[in-house]
Amino acid sequence: MTFEETCERVAQFTTDRDWDQFHSPENLAKSIAIEAGELLECFQWSPDAEDEHLREELADVMNYCIQLAQRKGYDICEIINEKIDKNEKKYPVEKSKGNNIKYDKL
Amino acid sequence: MTFEETCERVAQFTTDRDWDQFHSPENLAKSIAIEAGELLECFQWSPDAEDEHLREELADVMNYCIQLAQRKGYDICEIINEKIDKNEKKYPVEKSKGNNIKYDKL
Amino acid sequence: MTFEETCERVAQFTTDRDWDQFHSPENLAKSIAIEAGELLECFQWSPDAEDEHLREELADVMNYCIQLAQRKGYDICEIINEKIDKNEKKYPVEKSKGNNIKYDKL
Amino acid sequence: MTFEETCERVAQFTTDRDWDQFHSPENLAKSIAIEAGELLECFQWSPDAEDEHLREELADVMNYCIQLAQRKGYDICEIINEKIDKNEKKYPVEKSKGNNIKYDKL
Numbered sequence: 001m002t003f004e005e006t007c008e009r010v011a012q013f014t015t016d017r018d019w020d021q022f023h024s025p026e027n028l029a030k031s032i033a034i035e036a037g038e039l040l041e042c043f044q045w046s047p048d049a050e051d052e053h054l055r056e057e058l059a060d061v062m063n064y065c066i067q068l069a070q071r072k073g074y075d076i077c078e079i080i081n082e083k084i085d086k087n088e089k090k091y092p093v094e095k096s097k098g099n100n101i102k103y104d105k106l
Numbered sequence: 107m108t109f110e111e112t113c114e115r116v117a118q119f120t121t122d123r124d125w126d127q128f129h130s131p132e133n134l135a136k137s138i139a140i141e142a143g144e145l146l147e148c149f150q151w152s153p154d155a156e157d158e159h160l161r162e163e164l165a166d167v168m169n170y171c172i173q174l175a176q177r178k179g180y181d182i183c184e185i186i187n188e189k190i191d192k193n194e195k196k197y198p199v200e201k202s203k204g205n206n207i208k209y210d211k212l
Numbered sequence: 213m214t215f216e217e218t219c220e221r222v223a224q225f226t227t228d229r230d231w232d233q234f235h236s237p238e239n240l241a242k243s244i245a246i247e248a249g250e251l252l253e254c255f256q257w258s259p260d261a262e263d264e265h266l267r268e269e270l271a272d273v274m275n276y277c278i279q280l281a282q283r284k285g286y287d288i289c290e291i292i293n294e295k296i297d298k299n300e301k302k303y304p305v306e307k308s309k310g311n312n313i314k315y316d317k318l
Numbered sequence: 319m320t321f322e323e324t325c326e327r328v329a330q331f332t333t334d335r336d337w338d339q340f341h342s343p344e345n346l347a348k349s350i351a352i353e354a355g356e357l358l359e360c361f362q363w364s365p366d367a368e369d370e371h372l373r374e375e376l377a378d379v380m381n382y383c384i385q386l387a388q389r390k391g392y393d394i395c396e397i398i399n400e401k402i403d404k405n406e407k408k409y410p411v412e413k414s415k416g417n418n419i420k421y422d423k424l
Contacts, residue, residue, distance in 0.1 A: 001183050002109075003108075003109035009190055010186070013190055013193065013194070016199050017202045017203050017204070018203050018204045019202075021204075022206045025149070025160075026153040027362065027363060029146050030146065030149075030242065030362055031362060032142050032146075033139075033143060033245050033249075033355060034358055034362060035355075036141075036355065037139060037352045037355020037356065037358075038355065039135050039138060040135050040136065040348055040351055040352055042135065043131070043136075044349060044352060045340050047131070047132040049131060049132075054131075054178065055185045055189075056188075056192070058171060058174055058180065058185060059185040061138060061142070062182065063189060063190070065164060065168050065171065068164055072157075072160065074164065076109070077108065077111075079164060080112050080116070080168055080169055081107055082161065082165065083161075083165035083169065084115055084169070086162070088119070091123060096123045096125075097123050097124050100125065100257045133256065133257060136256055136348065139249060139351050139355075140252055142249065143245060143247075143248065143249020143250065143252075143351075144246075144249065146242055146246055146249075147246045150239065150243060213395050213399055214395065215321035216321075218394075218395045218398050218399060221402055222398070225402055225405065228411050228415075229411055229416070230415050230416045231414075233416075236365060237361070237367060237372075238365040238367075241357050241360065241361050241367075242358065244354050244357060244358070244379060245354040245358045247354075248351040249351060251347050251351070252347050252350075252351045254347065255343070259342060259343070261344075263390075266343075266390065267390075267392060267397045267401075268400075268401055271400065272401060273379070274383050274397075274398055275402070277380050278398075281376060284372065286373060288380065289320065289321055291373045291377040292328070292380055292381060293327065295377035295381060296327055298374070299331065303335065305334050305335060308335045309336050312337065
């Protein structure tokens with residue numbers, strides 16, 4: 001399945017259940033943070049995560065991200081590429097190579 | 107740009123800066139939670155978020171999600187579709203339509 | 213300053229600025245998650261955090277926790293002790309000593 | 319029980335189970351973020367949270383905050399008061415009263 005078809009399936013799942021009424025942008029942002037916490041729980045006591053659990057939790061985060069983009073009418077590829085454009089200016093290769101210094105201290 | 111090309115650009119950005127050394131799965135999971143917090147901050151005191159800021163923060167969350175999938179060798183569409191398969195069983199349309207009751211209380 | 217006096221100062225800070233109108237329980241819960249993300253950022257790329265920054269971010273999380281307890285009329289010591297009572301049953305010493313297995317797998 | 323006694327009980331719970339080996343500052347910071355996500359889940363689809371659940375989740379966040387302070391040797395009242403000192407300068411009453419504008423835009 002392509003990414004576009006996957007996104008359509010994400011939307012259809014919500015429509016079929018009449019869940020759009022609950023999925024305000026704010027509630028979706030909360031849901032992303034909640035699922036990000038569950039993803040992090042895979043690594044709570046160890047740097048190694050159990051694979052099946054990790055796949056599910058990562059999917060949950062992405063699923064809600066797709067829904068927030070859809071709800072706001074954002075093109076996912078566009079917003080990611082716009083942000084990479086900005087990051088390329090904030091973190092020029094010659095300054096950032098091999099270090100993890102934050103842009104405001106570069 | 108297609109989603110596949112976008113994902114390649116995400117990977118290239120990290121490789122160009124020699125940042126793979128910092129991007130362990132655990133550090134990426136922390137980064138997703140951190141960025142999810144920044145996304146939520148767009149809605150801290152109000153259900154309405156400023157658009158430009160929201161686009162950027164959502165892109166940051168997705169960017170790290172893509173990187174975690176790449177690092178673990180996960181196919182993004184596959185893990186999302188697998189999770190929807192599970193959710194369809196957990197939330198059958200006839201039981202879940204129009205309510206937001208959690209699956210373990212349905 | 214005692215903990216009780218500190219909590220009074222937390223409440224006074226909000227009252228002085230007429231901020232109670234923004235501090236609904238939901239907004240405070242969002243704020244706790246946002247600040248928890250900033251606290252985690254101290255450890256984003258390394259297990260060692262810079263001390264001054266860490267002190268501030270931990271204080272921010274606790275400050276909002278105190279406010280949520282005040283808003284809901286919870287006694288902080290009471291809710292913590294009630295939860296420890298439950299945790300003692302979920303994690304009996306003889307089963308949990310020296311391992312970090314979750315209670316539902318003990 | 320006083321706050322000091324409550325904090326001692328929090329420490330004793332961990333010592334009794336020999337869990338200090340798992341409770342590095344980084345793991346505690348992750349745990350705070352994870353529990354903050356669970357607290358937020360009480361408000362995922364509604365501004366109203368179920369009381370018993372909310373009490374528990376707030377206690378979990380505070381419990382790990384206390385442990386992080388103990389692990390780092392921080393005096394909890396001291397770090398909170400230091401932060402309020404800073405916040406009083408960032409948000410002077412005459413500028414902040416009745417609005418929720420962030421300090422860098424005041």
